[in-house]
Amino acid sequence: MxxxxxxxxxxxxxxxxxxxxxxxxxxxxxxxxxxxxxxxxxxxxxxxxxxxxxxxxxxxxxxxxxxxxxxxxxxxxxxxxxxxxxxxxxxxxxxxxxxxxxxxxxxxxxxxxxxxxxxxxxxxxxxxxxxxxxxxxxxxxxxxxxxxxxxxxxxxxxxxxxxxxxxxxxxxxxxxxxxxxxxxxxxxxxxxxxxxxxxYNLVLVPIVPPTPEEYYQKHKDWFMTEPGFEVYHVEMADSVALAALFYTDSMDIEEFKKIARDNSINKETAANDGYVGKVLEKHVLPYGIGDMSPMFGQFKDKPIGTVSKPIRTFMGETFHVFYLAAVVPSRQKTLEQVRVAIDNEIKNGISYDLDSTYVLVTLNGEPVVRESDVNDVYAANISIPKNRRTHDNIVNSLMQNIAFAHEARKRKVDHSWEYRALVRNSALEFVCNLFEYRIRHAVDYPEDTLKAVFDKIGNPAHPNLGYDASREDISIWLEMPRSLMKRTYYYRLEDFLPDDYETSVNRLFSETIVPYRNAKWERVTTDAWSKAKVSLYVDSINLLPQERSLDSAVLALDSLYHAQQLEKVIVGWEGLRNRYPENDTLVKKATYEIAHVKSETNDFDRSQREYRSYYMLWPDDPNAEKAMFSRGFILTENMHKDSLALEVLEEFKTKYPKSELTESADWLIENIRSGGKLADDLMKKIEAEE
Structure with missing residues (x-):
């Protein structure tokens, strides 16, 4: 192979x-x-x-x-x-x-x-x-x-x-x-x-495994016990009641013990003042508590006496507050304690353990492939697995590439047009990939700001991650317009109820962060193309339209609408809304247009969701009453959800009593209450007049 x-x-x-x-x-x-x-x-x-x-x-x-x-x-x-x-x-x-x-x-x-x-x-x-x-x-x-x-x-x-x-x-x-x-x-x-x-006299150099002693000395930091904490806890079914017991993020141990004795529903620990014991990272907690990974993140670098925020039991219905009584440091394991594991790793491990200077292939006795070259391949392709089989394939491929490259130069393939085109293409993709990585993983806030936010709320998207791994997420948390998460909340309201927006914000952020990063990159690429100076010397090539400005983009979408290319209109408005979430005026117009056009394409459920997010986000906007009425109309006339339509239309009358649409809302309400009789009578009257 x-x-x-x-x-x-x-x-x-x-x-x-x-x-x-x-x-x-x-x-x-x-x-x-x-x-x-x-x-x-x-x-x-x-x-x-x-x-x-x-x-x-x-x-x-x-x-x-x-x-x-x-x-x-x-x-x-x-x-x-x-x-x-x-x-x-x-x-x-x-x-x-x-x-x-x-x-x-x-x-x-x-x-x-x-x-x-x-x-x-x-x-x-x-x-x-x-x-x-x-x-x-x-x-x-x-x-x-x-x-x-x-x-x-x-x-x-x-x-x-x-x-x-x-x-x-x-x-x-x-x-x-x-x-x-x-x-x-x-x-x-x-x-x-x-x-x-x-x-070309290319030779594979055999890989000589290290001795257990060499392996241990090279990776002593791998052979440490897990750090941990000595903790007490209080367990309750009601998170609000549990949080109310703790008015501060630190307290005296005796005070915490009393709260645990009087309130914890965990009988085993309550009988011992809430004492859980010494617990280590990556281990489940005893007494039926189970996985409490967020606790370790909350207690990292915190002083003795720190009280955690309420943490929900994994796959359960109870909540815990923990008290940090002591820090349990990790300790070095001896070689004899880990010798069997090291022997097994050297013999059957997933990957080799080689220094970057290790020579893997020689040409006429001189090194031409080292472990550093294999590492370069891994670095360029983070998705490929790091194992011995992959390593061997990479080394064999690198060796063959050297052989073929020598032969290619001998046969003047390096002067071919195909090679020139490949070089250009390779360089372009290399730069574009690095550029995309920088944009997607940018951290645009000072370290002290990021650290302060992390200390206060942790990582809203990935609560189990430590600070270093959370910097990018925290930067996006500070940057992301809250209206984006609110619009998501109102659009998918049924998925979040009975939780309100504030209760759902962490979940919203974790679900929104990836689309936000994608849209951020799309904005960069669109802007780059829009401002590019392009010269085309042949007539057979059709280039992508350049979005010179937001105004021109909106005019283009208006033209598409008049041409009744409605699917393109929806895609266009969604693209603008995603790329410019901080532009409230644009997002507002896009949301209204998307709702309207989706109703024309008979995508009624998505239309009514967009209308709902519109009037709930911008209740004082002149189009809010139209959006609310339109939603009520769609619910009854197109989706036949009369009970829900009745709620929306009644709320519409209360909220916008002076609206020009009040009479139409009254008619729809009466028609719903009559079981559709008004509409039937109206149709009979029209047919009779015809």
Whole structure:
């Protein structure tokens, strides 16, 4: 299986989409903020997708290539140091690109022919390739035709042999020709890597495991007992009543003991003044208390005498308040205590334990792959598992990439247009990925502010995380407009009742933080494309519209509405609302428009939810009464939820007694109370008049 690694897949997430590099100026098809985009980049997409440049898939990719270049230039403007990161990328990236260009295009696609040879054959034999006028779409087929012609004697011998073998083999000339080519390609994949490794004298260095003593000394901090606390507690079923017993976040131990004796429903601990004992992190608590992970977070770095906030029992219905009586520090375990575990880890562990300088592959006896190179691959692809099998595959792939890169340079593949396009694409994706990471994980507040918030409320999204792991979440907590969470609350009110907004705020934040981060990145990408200076030198490419301003975006949505492209209108308004949650005027208009258009598309439930969030968030807005009436109308006329509609319409009359819609609301109320008789009578009257 290792020899079928066509390229170092572990690097794939880093490597697609482009910066300026070598390229014939005659092939430039456009520029974005001065960055050139070449016909080669389009040809690369055609070959990778195997589709015409006129296909919707490739056209979409081309439009994305232009907008991605805008993000690229914006990234380098905001963070100039990314230029250094781009220059300092590991040499393994270039080896990968050369390997990919050699294997995917030179060997597998072109079957070792030059591009000029194949183009000449295509021009001379166009009738063999149907109606297509795009050489790049059928280049692999052109290579196959030429390969069969150039290897006619070998093909004839192959066919003769297969026919003689008989059996269940399809002996038609077309099928055997296809198998002949297929066998050749498989030999390229399965044997060329081995051959090149020998040619260039690349050797795998055996991994020598450490001794238990070496392993222990290197990782002494791994072999510590868990820290913990000595605690007392009070357990009650009513969280409000429990919280009322504690008016401060610290108190005298004797006072706490008395509260525990008099109030705790845990009979075992109440009989001992609420004493739980010494409890360690990552362990469940005794006396039926169970998992109390939030307690450890609340007591971290706190003084003796600290009283926790009420903590709900995991998967239970009771609540606990804890008292910090003492800190239980972690202690070092001896080698003898952990020797068996270390022996097992060295022999059967999930991953190797190697120093970053450890040599894994040599070329002519000189180191060319070290453990640091494997670590670079892991760092670039955080989703791949760190285990011995993955490690071995990465090392084997790195070694093969070195072999193929040497051969690629020998055969001048590094001068090919495919390689140039891959280099541009690789650099673009590298910078854009780093840029996205910085935007998504930005911390925009001072440390003292973040620490103060964490000490007060912890991490609202992930209560079990400590401060260091919570910094990004706390920064978003301080930044996120509360109207965003309130709108979510009112839109999904049924999911949160009977809890009010304040009680639900932590849950709302944990559910909103990821969409908020996504929208934050989308805003950056949209703004980058909107302000980009774009020059297009061909007529066959349709680019994404540039949102020059919010006003222009709103006008565009109005035009789409008049053209009755309602689904696009909804997507557009939702995009604007998500990207600019701090712009209350925009969010308000977007919410009203979404509610209105969803009713026109018969998405009545979502429409009434949007209307509800509108009038509950902005009750004094002139459109609030229209929103409330519209919701009542939809509930009765479209969703047939008459009881709920009656509640809404009655509330509407109380809230907006002078509204012009009062008469219509009265009619709807009477119709509901009559069981629909008013509507039936009205229809009969209309029919009679007709």
């Amino acid at each position: 290792k020899k079928k690694f066509l390229a170092l897949l572990a690097l794939g997430a880093l490597l697609f989409t482009g910066c300026n590099s070598i390229g014939d100026k005659d092939t430039i098809i456009g520029r974005v903020n001065g960055e050139s985009i070449y016909q080669e980049d389009i040809d690369l997409m055609v070959r990778l997708h195997g589709e015409s440049s006129k296909s919707e898939h490739v056209k979409s990719s081309i439009a994305s290539l232009f907008s991605r270049n805008a993000i690229y230039s914006d990234a380098l403007t905001r963070f100039p140091e990314l230029k250094d990161s781009l220059k300092n990328r590991s040499r393994t990236v270039d080896n990968y690109l050369l390997t990919f260009a050699f294997q995917r295009f030179y060997a597998m696609d072109r079957l070792m022919f030059s591009d000029s040879e194949l183009k000449a054959y295509f021009d001379a034999h166009r009738s063999l390739f149907g109606d297509t006028t795009e050489y790049m779409v059928v280049r692999d087929q052109v290579a196959e035709k030429l390969f069969l012609e150039r290897n006619a004697d070998s093909l004839a011998a192959f066919i003769k042999k297969k026919v003689a073998e008989g059996g269940n083999v399809d002996t038609s000339s077309e099928q055997l020709s296809a198998q002949f080519i297929r066998d050749f390609r498989e030999r390229l994949v399965n044997t060329m890597g081995d051959s090149l490794e020998k040619v």
